[in-house]
Every structure is written in C-alpha cells, then in structure tokens.
Amino acid sequence: MAYPIKSINAYNRAIMLDNERKKNKYAVLLGDSKSILQNISSDSVDLVITSPPYSDQRKQTYGGIKAEEYVDWFMPIASELQRVLKPTGTFILNIKEKVINGERSTYVIELILEMRKQGWLWTEEFIWNKKNCYPGKWPNRFRDSWERLLQFNKSRHFYMDQDAVKVPIGDWAKTRLSNLSDTDRIRDNAKNNSGFGKNVSNWIGREMVYPTNVLTLATECYNKNHSAAFPQDIPEWFIKLFTKEHDTILDPFLGSGTTMLVAEKLNRSCIGIDIVPEYVEMTKERLSDIGLIYNEEEGCYEPVIY
Ligand SMILES: C[S@@+](CC[C@H](N)C(=O)[O-])C[C@H]1O[C@@H](n2cnc3c(N)ncnc32)[C@H](O)[C@@H]1O
DSSP states (O other): OOOSBOOOOTTSOEEEEEETTTTEEEEEEESOHHHHGGGBOTTOEEEEEEOOOOTTOOHHHHOOOOHHHHHHHHHHHHHHHHHHEEEEEEEEEEEOOOEETTEEOOHHHHHHHHHHHHTOEEEEEEEEEETTOOOOOOSSSOOOOEEEEEEEESSSOOOOOGGGGOEEOOTHHHHHHHSOOTGGGSOEEOTTSOSOEEOGGGGTTOOEEOOOSEEEEOOOOSOTTSTTOOOTHHHHHHHHHHOOTTOEEEETTOTTTHHHHHHHHTTOEEEEEESOHHHHHHHHHHHHHTTOEEOTTOOOOOOOOO
C-alpha cells in the first residue's frame, strides 16, 4: 500500500509511520497546508476532518487570521481539499465565529457561501453542544457553549454508515412504549399541519436509534499540551460515520494529533499537517507511544518547485 503523497518540499519534514500488520499508513507533515496539500494525490482522501485556527484567536501560539481576511486565506486551502477528496468523500469543518465589537462576526457565513461558489455542497451543519461549559456572566450575552461542525461534499452520493453511530433509545421508551394508545399504533399526522407524522409503535423492540445532528460532548480533551485540541469523540464520531476500515483521513490542521490517534484506533490511515514544529513533534511522540514504527525507507522528500 503506497502513501497518497507525491513528494515533500525540501524544507519540510515528513514523518511516515507504518502499521504493517494492520496495513495502514500515517504521515505527519510539517508546513503550511496551503502548499503542503499540493503534495497529496487527487481523489485519494475519504474524509477531511479539521479544526483550523479560528479568526483572531491563539495569536500567541500559532498566529491568527483577521476575520476580514479569513475567507481569502481559507479558499486556496478549500480548493486543495476539494482536489484531494474522493468524489464519495466528506469534509467536516469545526469552526465558530467570535464576537467582534459586540457583534457576531460573519466570516463563517461568508466562507460557506464562497465554498458553495467553489463547487462544494453544504450538506449539513452539526452542532457540537459543549455539555461541560462553566457558567459565566457577560453584559450583553450568555456563555457560548456550542460550535459548528459544517459538512461539505463534492457530490450528493457520499459514503455514510448511519448504523455506525446509532445510540441507545433511552429510558423514555420504557414508559412511553409500555402503554400505547390506538393513535400510537397508526401513523399520526401532526395537528398543526406541519406535515410531520409518526407511528410510535414502530419503536417497540428497538434498542438503538439514529442520533440527531446535535453532538453533546464534553470539551475535555486528553491532551493538555495544545491550547485548542478538540475531544477525541469529535473525530471518532465522524470517522465512524463517513469512512470504512483502511480508508484515508486527512487533517490539514493537525495540532496535537487528535485526529491521527483516533484514526489509528479505528484502523484507518491518516495524513496530518501542522505549521508548528513542536506540534508535529508532539504527534510523532504520541504515535510512537502507541507502538507505530517509523518508515525510514519511504524517501519521497525531493523538493517540489511551486
Ligand atoms: C485549532 S488547532 C487544531 C487542534 C487539533 N484539532 C487538536 O486536536 O489538537 C489549529 C492548528 O492549526 C495549525 N495551523 C495554523 N495555521 C496553519 C497552516 N497555515 N497550515 C498548517 N497548520 C496550521 C496550528 O499550529 C494549530 O495546531
């Protein structure tokens, strides 16, 4: 199995890891995604999942992009992601606009519109509901406790394994389904003419049901050495939903390597990129801690002229 990577710019280092037994490949690439992505083969990635730097945040650690420059900064990267993603693939973008001068910034909305012009389908918006947010007091708003998880696709016919993310039906079912009325046993159309209808008896005997598009997850993360790591549950949920074993996942803003560790746990291959050498090094250490072997022979490090 070959890496879907053509060659790496001379000033960049590529850390390639193998899991020969499981037949998966891992590549951690150092540099700016805008250029590094050009080394990844077209139509080779099954899922892109990432959390890029949000506008004007974390300037001290890895630089912040101004809200008014964000769309121009991101669009060349989006174009490369579109090229490397398979037609059946999915792109999940974790992002949230902040408040500037008392108003929510609109750069995420502008980005969605621009990406649609670029040819992406904006298929869905999942919400990450941060269930363990601390309370707080602000003069004109309440604590922000959710983030966007935007789903983009190249085609309407993308791979999706809905059964992989089923959830327990919940305790409500025990009482609700134990005493059904006559109406519960037929399709009951809503009285408000909304067109919504349900047959409650359809749920009898079911233990697992499909989830909603709201993911209620704790913000806690297993890695305290990166200021903006997302919890492992986020990549885990989307990797299960949108990929199969041995598929290839890409995170172009890898940070502390969360996506790659989860990909490895779920028996998928993964490519990650980050611009900060310390973060690349951190991922490398985390991967060797779980026993991945460095592949010194994979010497595709010839310079690329951009
Ligand atoms: C929000 S963090 C990602 C955190 C990651 N999801 C995790 O769990 O650790 C964004 C990352 O993007 C990296 N970054 C910023 N600009 C970049 C660029 N142009 N190319 C590649 N990586 C970049 C930062 O160094 C940072 O680690």
